[in-house]
Amino acid sequence: MHGTESCVDVVDVRSEITGLFVDLLQHVAIVAHTLLDLDRWLVNRPIVRTTSLPQIRAKVPDREAGEVRMDPKQVVVDRFSTVEPALRDISTWLYENPEIAYEEHASSARLVEFLRDNGLTVEYPAWGLETAFDARSGRKGPEVVICAEYDALPEVGHACGHNVIAAAACGAGVALAGLTEELGFRVRVLGTPAEESYGGKIDMIEAGAFEGAAAAMMIHPSPEDMVDPAFLAVAHLDIDFYGKESHAAFAPQVGINALDAAVQAYVNISTLRQTLYNTDKVHGVITHGGGAPNVIPQHTSLAFYVRAATMTRLTELRKKVEACFEAAALATGCSVEITPRGHTYTEMHNDPVMVELFSANSAALGRTMGSAAGHDPGAAGSTDMANVSRIVPTIHPMLGINSAPAVNHQREFAAHTVTPDGERAIRDGAIAMAWTVVDIATANRWDELGASLPS
Ligand SMILES: [Zn+2]
Ligand SMILES: [Zn+2]
DSSP, X not given: OHHHHHHHHHHXXXXXXXXXXXXXXXXXXHHHHHHHHHHHHHHHOSSXXXXXXXXXXXXXXXXXXXXXXXXXXXXXXXXXXXHHHHHHHHHHHHHHSOOBTTOOHHXXXXXXXXXXHTTOEEESSBTTBTTOXXXXXXXXXOEEEEEEOOOBBTTXXXXXXXXXXXXXXXXXXXXXXXXXXXXXXXXXXEEOOOTTTTXXXXXXXXXXTTTTOSEEEOOEEESSOBSSOOOOEEEEEEEXXXXXXXXXXXXXXXXXXXXXXXXXXXXXXXXXXXXXXXXOEEEEEEEEOOSXXXXXXXXXXXXXXXXXXXXXXXXXXXXXHHHHHHHHHHHHTOEEEEEEOSOOBOOOOOOHHHHHHHHHHHHHTTOOOBOSTTSOTTSOOOOTHHHHHTTSOEEOOEEEOSOTTOOTTSHHHHHHTTSHXXXXXXXXXXXXXXXXXXXXXXXXXXXXXXXTSOO
């Protein structure tokens, strides 16, 4: 049986080896599957490599250490760019829907909606005025006020370009709202009605809207760039003459002609002009000249503005102008009432530090600002922002919109506000204002502001 046993033994050994070999192959297959699964798992893991962890950490801002995510001026550009199309729409919409002083209901509502949508906390109405608003961002630190004007002019619409002012102010406010925590300041976009008449900012000053502000700024469209424009002080006067009506042909002797008083006053002022300084301005219109040619006018009314380089000179000049109206009343036998309309605007004080920073930032955007030095000081208007400039460090740069020969208060100027040049003024104005705030905040130059404030 050994032989047989031997044969059996050989067969057994062979089958045992074969079994072992099959087992081995199965184990190899299991290991291969396991490796394959491990590879798939590695490929599909959400975090691929752990060696880059320090770099990932470096991108997360450490607010406790005051670390800033990226260049704050780039943050301004990025944030502005995201809202730029909406700001262009707002400017065009304001242009197409002009509202005059203290009637800016739809205009203010539209701006408030935009500012709320972009994360600012808005009080509306604000400071006792139906069409004013106050939009805020930031919790602590010095406060910057960016003024938005949005009133239009009767008959010529947005011929002063306040649609561009409003859009630029909102753009600067939204851009800066992204930096208040990192740079430690607060920003407000203040909606200030009725700049063209009455002086809404002066109502708001009296209500406390500018108390504690570290800086105030706005931009204004213009035929050319000027960083530090002069603005004249101005008083707005409403004048009424009262006489006695009568039949103009049958019984003129018993009448007292109020239109004669108005005409005489106009001539008196024209005669006064020869003795005026280049920066003295007296200009007006007859708003009511009578009712019918065959009735001697019992009542006429006029509206006049009186402007001068300083408040001191304005007081002198206003007395001379009021004497012209009183003399006309005396000569014609009428009585006269002279009533100030709205507030008196002061002359402007541009803050030198902010002027310098805005100029440099504007140049960096490719817009070289001119200076008032060397320009005719008589080629100037007035603004209620000047009253702000007496109590808060302020700038009011003029940004050219390539409108020449059209100038402010012409219909052609209004049309220029919605061209690519008008849109560029929104962008340059918003970014240069915001960069100016960034410069002051990052270098902590707050204490350097205010050198121009009257003592
Ligand atoms: Zn104007
Ligand atoms: Zn204006």
